[in-house]
Amino acid sequence: MAQITGKAFDTKIFSRVMVYAKPYMGVLYQALLLTVFLAVLGVLRPYLIGKAVDEYVVAGDSQGLLTLTLIIVGVLFLEAFMQFYQTYYSNWLGQSVTIDIRSQIFSHITSFKLKYFDKTAIGTLVTRCISDIETIAQIFSQGLLSIMGELLKLTAVIIFMFWVSWKLTLYSLAPIPFLIIAMIVFKNAIKKAFQEVRTQVSKLNAFVQEHITGMSIVQIFNREGREKAKFIAINDEHKKAHIKSVWAYSIFFPVVEILSAISLAFLVWWGIGGVLKNEVTQGDLVMFILLIYMLFRPIRQLADRFNVLQMGMVGSERVFKVLDTQEQIQDGGTLESGIKGNIKFENVWFAYNEEEWVLKDVSFEAKEGETIAFVGATGAGKSSIVNLVNRFYEFQKGEIRIDQTPIRDYRLDYLRKEIAVVLQDVFLFSASISENITLQNSRISQEEIALAAKAVGADKFIEKLPGGYDYDVKERGGMLSVGQRQLISFIRAYVYNPKVLILDEATSSVDTESEQLIQGAIETLTENRTSIIIAHRLSTIQKADKIIVIEKGGIVEQGNHQELLAKNGHYKRLFDLQFKESELS
Numbered sequence: 001m002a003q004i005t006g007k008a009f010d011t012k013i014f015s016r017v018m019v020y021a022k023p024y025m026g027v028l029y030q031a032l033l034l035t036v037f038l039a040v041l042g043v044l045r046p047y048l049i050g051k052a053v054d055e056y057v058v059a060g061d062s063q064g065l066l067t068l069t070l071i072i073v074g075v076l077f078l079e080a081f082m083q084f085y086q087t088y089y090s091n092w093l094g095q096s097v098t099i100d101i102r103s104q105i106f107s108h109i110t111s112f113k114l115k116y117f118d119k120t121a122i123g124t125l126v127t128r129c130i131s132d133i134e135t136i137a138q139i140f141s142q143g144l145l146s147i148m149g150e151l152l153k154l155t156a157v158i159i160f161m162f163w164v165s166w167k168l169t170l171y172s173l174a175p176i177p178f179l180i181i182a183m184i185v186f187k188n189a190i191k192k193a194f195q196e197v198r199t200q201v202s203k204l205n206a207f208v209q210e211h212i213t214g215m216s217i218v219q220i221f222n223r224e225g226r227e228k229a230k231f232i233a234i235n236d237e238h239k240k241a242h243i244k245s246v247w248a249y250s251i252f253f254p255v256v257e258i259l260s261a262i263s264l265a266f267l268v269w270w271g272i273g274g275v276l277k278n279e280v281t282q283g284d285l286v287m288f289i290l291l292i293y294m295l296f297r298p299i300r301q302l303a304d305r306f307n308v309l310q311m312g313m314v315g316s317e318r319v320f321k322v323l324d325t326q327e328q329i330q331d332g333g334t335l336e337s338g339i340k341g342n343i344k345f346e347n348v349w350f351a352y353n354e355e356e357w358v359l360k361d362v363s364f365e366a367k368e369g370e371t372i373a374f375v376g377a378t379g380a381g382k383s384s385i386v387n388l389v390n391r392f393y394e395f396q397k398g399e400i401r402i403d404q405t406p407i408r409d410y411r412l413d414y415l416r417k418e419i420a421v422v423l424q425d426v427f428l429f430s431a432s433i434s435e436n437i438t439l440q441n442s443r444i445s446q447e448e449i450a451l452a453a454k455a456v457g458a459d460k461f462i463e464k465l466p467g468g469y470d471y472d473v474k475e476r477g478g479m480l481s482v483g484q485r486q487l488i489s490f491i492r493a494y495v496y497n498p499k500v501l502i503l504d505e506a507t508s509s510v511d512t513e514s515e516q517l518i519q520g521a522i523e524t525l526t527e528n529r530t531s532i533i534i535a536h537r538l539s540t541i542q543k544a545d546k547i548i549v550i551e552k553g554g555i556v557e558q559g560n561h562q563e564l565l566a567k568n569g570h571y572k573r574l575f576d577l578q579f580k581e582s583e584l585s
């Protein structure tokens, strides 16, 4: 978590935030105008009340008093009305800006290379998209306009007070220096406390997120008790941090209260004398008492508002940092047709991290319509090879061509449209089965989905689910088995009808019935299209046109099943190993 180093007001960040308010300038101006009106109206009421005392109460003119009272009530209603609109507009503005920034940051994040996500915590990005942006909304709803409003009110009150009686004003303002000192102390204390609270909140978030995701491990190893103890410890820190901020508030507010009482005491003490000496009127005195309240309330609020503004600045800074990150995949290609399905790797070298070669000098060719299979030990580099074909990651040396053209010359969206990838661990969104198959592509009809399901042999199990194709698979497809999820991803690939299919078989074993289903589905899917299959069960690939054995990032053997068995090398060894395993079971 980044430290809060921000100033309460950073012009560079602020002007960048204001760019987002541009489309809503009309509303911003209205809110500003209302703020100004409210400041002026605020002073009007005490003035009228003072007048009422002087001209009607003292004179005993009840008719006049009634009229003025009605006017005062009217002003009160007008104030309430304006207050409503001001609150509404400023919050509306905040939320509108939030939507815009949020959509921008979301689409920005989705354009990043996978490499970026390898090194960035999910929790951090979630925080940027949700709570950090929330603090930007508060700049508008509670920070900026409120601060302006309170400052305007303060200025109006003070000018008005001097205008009525400078002597009374000076008396009643005597405790102000102490107030300013109290404000500064409070502001610093609360800033530190908030910082601490935010750090603790993010720790809590991370802990809960990690433990719910890894719940099965917690339970398998009977860690509930110990994890709970850890959780309580973090909670305790969180509580302490919170209490610190409560302390600051619970001291500051009474201090302001006392200072305003002292102010009032000065005022009354000198004021009564002044009235007796006919230097001020009774009405002025009443007016001042009301004004004193109006003076102290904004001051109390201001200290708080500055914190909101500062939090907003910090939030903005973090959000802008993500927006300024340039980790996009270079999409410089222009070709958007012509892929038939010939894939050729020419001396490809690849590393996830500088110079730690995961693939070393890999060359092979998959001709149009062929099925190529990769086998090898875990960590050998099989998934890494297929990660390069649709440009999930960028290789460093050599060339990958599809139909003789380097893959970087194709437009990225076209390339990915023609290459369907079924990943090793299938990810499903919490939505219906149909939505998980079409992925919001409205051009795919229900009939097509049903036909595809039938083709890959998944129709029976889907129809048995409550609601069939409308069945909600819940978060990450947690309601389905591994084999079922794999079948759904097959339908996904089938309906998109790509020229190239890449299939990274799930390592987890599935039951015999699912295995047969999956086997059949793979045969259907690979028909008439170039297919690259990474198989963990060698039974899956015996019919492949070519089997390539990968070891430590390099190709050690290739040929078809019979040829490789005859070679009596790496493949034969793997085959014997699995054969023995299945005999044993």
Ligand SMILES: Nc1ncnc2c1ncn2[C@@H]1O[C@H](COP(=O)(O)OP(=O)(O)OP(=O)(O)O)[C@@H](O)[C@H]1O
Pocket: 118, 352, 353, 358, 376, 377, 378, 379, 380, 381, 382, 383, 384, 385, 424
């Ligand atoms: N995102 C990544 N960042 C850094 N290194 C990675 C990343 N993914 C994989 N690796 C490393 O690259 C090497 C090859 O991994 P790869 O996933 O290609 O193996 P695999 O052959 O698919 O294994 P498995 O059969 O277990 O799926 C491994 O040493 C692994 O640690």
Ligand SMILES: [Mg+2]
Pocket: 382, 383, 384, 424, 504
């Ligand atoms: Mg793999």
